[in-house]
Amino acid sequence: MPSEPAEQSxxxxxxxxxxxxxxxxxxxxxxxxxxxxxxxxxxxxxxEGAVVERDIFEGLATAPRGLGISDGGTARTAKCxxxxxxxxxxxxxxxxxxxxxGSNKVLxxxxxxxxxxxxxxxxxxxxxxxANEAFTKWLGGLWxxxxxxxxxxxxxxxxxxxxxxxxxxxxxxxxxxAEAGYYYxxxxxxxxxxxxxxxxxxxxxxxxxxxxxxxxxxDDFDDLLVCASQGLPPELADQLxxxxxxxxxxxxxxxxxxxRAEEYAIDLSNGFGTAQVKMQKEQDSRCGSDVPGDTxxxxxxxxxxxxxxxxxxxxxxxxxxxRYQSKVFRFLVNxxxxxxxxxxxxxxxxxxxxxxxxxxxxxxLYYFFGRHK
Numbered sequence: 001m002p003s004e005p006a007e008q009s010x011x012x013x014x015x016x017x018x019x020x021x022x023x024x025x026x027x028x029x030x031x032x033x034x035x036x037x038x039x040x041x042x043x044x045x046x047x048e049g050a051v052v053e054r055d056i057f058e059g060l061a062t063a064p065r066g067l068g069i070s071d072g073g074t075a076r077t078a079k080c081x082x083x084x085x086x087x088x089x090x091x092x093x094x095x096x097x098x099x100x101x102g103s104n105k106v107l108x109x110x111x112x113x114x115x116x117x118x119x120x121x122x123x124x125x126x127x128x129x130x131a132n133e134a135f136t137k138w139l140g141g142l143w144x145x146x147x148x149x150x151x152x153x154x155x156x157x158x159x160x161x162x163x164x165x166x167x168x169x170x171x172x173x174x175x176x177x178a179e180a181g182y183y184y185x186x187x188x189x190x191x192x193x194x195x196x197x198x199x200x201x202x203x204x205x206x207x208x209x210x211x212x213x214x215x216x217x218x219d220d221f222d223d224l225l226v227c228a229s230q231g232l233p234p235e236l237a238d239q240l241x242x243x244x245x246x247x248x249x250x251x252x253x254x255x256x257x258x259x260r261a262e263e264y265a266i267d268l269s270n271g272f273g274t275a276q277v278k279m280q281k282e283q284d285s286r287c288g289s290d291v292p293g294d295t296x297x298x299x300x301x302x303x304x305x306x307x308x309x310x311x312x313x314x315x316x317x318x319x320x321x322x323r324y325q326s327k328v329f330r331f332l333v334n335x336x337x338x339x340x341x342x343x344x345x346x347x348x349x350x351x352x353x354x355x356x357x358x359x360x361x362x363x364x365l366y367y368f369f370g371r372h373k
Contacts, residue, residue, distance in 0.1 A: 085100040125316070166228055181297065189201070
């Protein structure tokens with residue numbers, strides 16, 4: 001059986017080494033373009049323009065289109081038929097495996113030239129060696145996982161990918177109503193048995209007095225992140241919390257030299273819908289904290305959004321898709337900060353043994369102490 005072709009990295013516009021004529025790729029350890037042959041380095045050519053915030057309604061008309069990663073040729077993408085990720089690569093390069101899930105079911109297709117082009121990005125600052133070390137450390141330090149996980153996990157090579165995100169700014173006016181609860185206590189008598197005899201005792205019982213309450217508040221959201229990837233599950237992508245978007249730089253093809261870049265699969269409209277859900281959840285929590293009293297119920301929050309702007313950005317992520325007993329699990333390393341998130345199978349045998357152990361300890365404590373009060 002012939003061996004499977006290896007997946008090749010995205011090559012952005014090629015950068016020629018001035019020293020030897022070889023190809024220079026972006027190096028995460030130095031933050032510069034580095035020659036594959038003589039190791040000569042140079043600064044990444046400055047990106048055009050600036051980090052731009054666009055009005056969500058007017059910006060679509062003027063935003064640039066397409067990734068623009070090829071040398072004047074037509075860029076291609078590899079679409080995964082299993083997880084749906086679209087990873088861009090230029091003419092002359094192919095992709096045989098999905099970067100996100102390790103599936104061989106990839107289909108080459110033309111680049112979507114009408115897709116909004118990212119205008120800013122965070123360059124990789126964590127190299128492949130550190131990403132691999134983080135994966136090994138994370139895998140070995142998991143609790144309540146199968147004992148053979150480290151040996152049996154079939155790990156796809158850790159790959160660095162620029163993952164598409166939307167960022168949203170917004171001013172939110174929130175009007176809320178609720179019932180505010182105030183605790184008060186009433187002494188009540190109750191009957192119990194002590195030493196075989198019934199006795200009457202008094203205890204303080206908590207009650208709640210409910211009153212109508214209402215209020216308003218105004219909040220600003222800055223660079224709320226929404227992952228636009230099809231390959232990363234939202235519950236995993238949302239765990240990446242440490243991206244510092246204050247360090248975004250204008251988009252330049254040099255940062256993509258030698259790296260993959262995923263096209264967004266979640267468009268701006270759906271991305272803002274997700275952002276509104278996140279804002280609503282945050283405003284519900286903030287308004288809930290504004291309700292007076294000790295507790296509340298029937299909270300209703302009505303939000304009005306204004307000054308909404310967006311950016312389409314690329315953020316650096318190291319991805320390892322590994323398989324354990326035919327199931328795919330993912331592990332991510334924040335390519336800017338080294339933050340680690342991931343999923344792994346549970347060992348229900350270990351969990352069951354823990355539960356039985358705790359139950360045994362509780363029974364013994366009750367037997368030796370509870371019975372002799």
